[in-house]
Amino acid sequence: MHHFYTKNAYLCNMKTVLTVGVFDLLHLGHVELFRKARALGDRLVVAVQDGDWVAKYKPGARTVGSTEERAYMVKAIKYVDDIVIYRDVETIVDEVDFDIFAAGPDQRHAGFRKVFDWCRDHDKQVVILPRTEGISTTELKEHIKQL
Numbered sequence: 070m071h072h073f074y075t076k077n078a079y080l081c082n083m084k085t086v087l088t089v090g091v092f093d094l095l096h097l098g099h100v101e102l103f104r105k106a107r108a109l110g111d112r113l114v115v116a117v118q119d120g121d122w123v124a125k126y127k128p129g130a131r132t133v134g135s136t137e138e139r140a141y142m143v144k145a146i147k148y149v150d151d152i153v154i155y156r157d158v159e160t161i162v163d164e165v166d167f168d169i170f171a172a173g174p175d176q177r178h179a180g181f182r183k184v185f186d187w188c189r190d191h192d193k194q195v196v197i198l199p200r201t202e203g204i205s206t207t208e209l210k211e212h213i214k215q216l
């Protein structure tokens with residue numbers, strides 16, 4: 070019984086933070102995002118986008134890491150309590166129990182705008198976290214090409 074109560078986020082009034090992304094070629098900017106997102110609450114859930122769905126939002130994009138590899142890397146970061154795989158951001162918010170949605174300033178396509186409205190209607194907080202300057206998966210790929 071004790072176990073049940075301490076593990077139950079709702080009964081313990083724990084705040085769960087949700088953040089989403091592709092997280093290919095995991096880098097400092099991603100880990101910094103996890104650190105900042107985790108600090109907003111008590112528990113961080115990271116939704117990692119299914120590779121088959123990445124191209125829908127990043128035209129022409131192909132990930133280096135498979136969905137499973139990217140999820141495995143994200144889960145290994147100490148700030149991350151749990152991971153889920155998602156296809157569309159607007160559906161994952163309905164499937165994960167969370168209190169705070171942490172987004173990057175680059176996450177603003179129509180799906181995210183729907184999510185921000187959904188959060189407002191469902192009493193969830195939205196926090197836009199600043200990006201870490203000077204690093205991204207795209208820049209890393211360019212850098213590697215030039216080596």
Ligand code: CTP
Nearest residue numbers: 090091092098102172173200201204205206207
């Ligand atoms: N992010 C960040 N700082 C960076 C890069 C990414 O805070 N330097 C955050 C984004 O704001 C987003 C999350 O990490 O909330 C996932 O971003 P993702 O698109 O997977 O990483 P990028 O490196 O931006 O990838 P790409 O270059 O392909 O856009």
